[in-house]
Amino acid sequence: MAESVWPSPVQTRITGLFGIRYPIIQAGMVWAAGSRLAVAVSEAGGLGMIGGGSMKPDLLRAQIRKAKVATANPFAVNIPLARPDAGDLVRVVIEEQVRIVFTSSGHPVRFTGDLKKEGCTVVHVIAAVKHARKAADAGCDAVVAEGFEAGGHNGVDEITTLALVPQVADAVSLPILAAGGIADGRGLAAALALGSDGVQVGTRFAATVESSAHENFKQAVVRAGDGDTVLTLKKLAPVRMIRTPFALKALQAERDGATREELESLLGRGREMMGIFEGNIEEGEFEAGQSSGLVRKILPAGEVVRRMMEEYRAVVQSLP
Numbered sequence: 001m002a003e004s005v006w007p008s009p010v011q012t013r014i015t016g017l018f019g020i021r022y023p024i025i026q027a028g029m030v031w032a033a034g035s036r037l038a039v040a041v042s043e044a045g046g047l048g049m050i051g052g053g054s055m056k057p058d059l060l061r062a063q064i065r066k067a068k069v070a071t072a073n074p075f076a077v078n079i080p081l082a083r084p085d086a087g088d089l090v091r092v093v094i095e096e097q098v099r100i101v102f103t104s105s106g107h108p109v110r111f112t113g114d115l116k117k118e119g120c121t122v123v124h125v126i127a128a129v130k131h132a133r134k135a136a137d138a139g140c141d142a143v144v145a146e147g148f149e150a151g152g153h154n155g156v157d158e159i160t161t162l163a164l165v166p167q168v169a170d171a172v173s174l175p176i177l178a179a180g181g182i183a184d185g186r187g188l189a190a191a192l193a194l195g196s197d198g199v200q201v202g203t204r205f206a207a208t209v210e211s212s213a214h215e216n217f218k219q220a221v222v223r224a225g226d227g228d229t230v231l232t233l234k235k236l237a238p239v240r241m242i243r244t245p246f247a248l249k250a251l252q253a254e255r256d257g258a259t260r261e262e263l264e265s266l267l268g269r270g271r272e273m274m275g276i277f278e279g280n281i282e283e284g285e286f287e288a289g290q291s292s293g294l295v296r297k298i299l300p301a302g303e304v305v306r307r308m309m310e311e312y313r314a315v316v317q318s319l320p
C-alpha cells in the first residue's frame with residue numbers, strides 16, 4: 001500500500017485492538033459479505049468481515065479458508081446468535097482459528113467465554129445502553145452501537161446512532177464502533193466525535209463491486225433516496241429495508257393490525273436470500289439503511305475505504 005496514494009493511518013482503540021490501519025469495519029452481512037468483500041476491505045486497511053449468518057457451517061469454513069489464502073491482514077466473522085445452529089458456526093471459527101468474532105442478535109454470555117478461552121477477540125452488536133452493559137459484563141472486548149438508521153435487523157427501542165453512541169460511551173469503558181447511517185468520511189468524523197473508536201458500515205459496502213449481493217439489490221441502493229427505506233416487521237424482529245413491494249405489503253399488514261402469527265406467515269422463509277442474493281424486487285427483502293441515499297455509485301470496496309479516509313481528513317481539517 002503506497003503512502004502517496006493511501007491516506008496515512010489513523011489510530012484509535014479499535015485499530016489497536018484489531019491491528020488495522022483505519023477504523024473502518026465492513027459489516028458481516030447475510031448474502032452480501034463473503035470472503036471476496038472481506039478480503040477487499042482488509043487489504044485496503046479496514047477490517048473485512050465474513051457474514052456467517054447466511055452460511056451453513058461447511059460453507060463458512062470454506063469462506064474462511066479462502067480469505068486466509070487471499071490476505072495476510074486481519075479479518076472477522078459475524079455470527080448471529082439467533083441462528084439455531086450458532087454453536088456449530090462458533091465451532092467452525094474456533095477450529096479455523098479466526099481471531100476476531102462479531103456476535104449479534106442474542107445474549108453475549110452464550111459463547112463469549114468459549115471464544116475468549118480460544119484467544120478470540122469478541123465484539124457484540126447492541127442497540128441500547130442496557131445491552132452494552134450486558135456485553136461488558138459478559139467479557140466482550142468491544143461493542144458495536146447500532147442505531148435505527150441501520151440496514152437489516154434493528155433494535156426494538158428505535159434509538160438513533162446520534163443519540164445512542166454517546167450514551168453507550170458514557171455507560172461502558174469498552175471500545176465502541178458506531179453503526180447505522182454511516183457511509184462516508186463525514187459519518188466517520190461524526191462517529192469519532194460522538195465518542196466511538198471507529199465505525200461498522202453495512203449498506204455502503206453491500207453496494208460495492210465485491211459484494212455478493214445481486215446487481216438488482218445494488219442498483220436499488222444506488223437509486224434510493226433518504227426516505228426510501230422503512231422499518232417493518234416490528235412485532236417479529238424489526239428490519240429496515242428498501243420500500244419494495246414486499247416491504248409495502250408488510251407495512252400494510254402492520255397498519256391493519258396483523259398479529260405476530262400473521263406476520264410470520266407473510267414473511268415465510270428465505271426472503272433475505274430472495275431479495276439480497278437473487279434480486280427479486282417483488283418478493284424479496286432488500287435490507288438496506290437510511291444511508292442508501294448517500295450511495296451514488298457501485299465502487300470497489302477498497303476505493304470506498306480510501307475515499308472515506310480522504311473525506312474524513314478533509315472534514316476534520318475544515319471544522320471551525
Ligand SMILES: Cc1cc2nc3c(=O)[nH]c(=O)nc-3n(C[C@H](O)[C@H](O)[C@H](O)COP(=O)(O)O)c2cc1C
Pocket residue numbers: 027028029030032051053054078080103104105125146149150151152153179180181182200201202203204206276287288289290291
Ligand atoms: C444487506 C444487509 C445484511 C445485513 N446482515 C447482517 C447480519 O447478518 N448480521 C448482523 O449482525 N448485521 C447485519 N446487518 C447490519 C450490519 O451489520 C450493520 O450493523 C448495519 O448495516 C449498519 O448500518 P448501515 O447499513 O447504515 O451501514 C446487515 C445489513 C445489511 C444492509
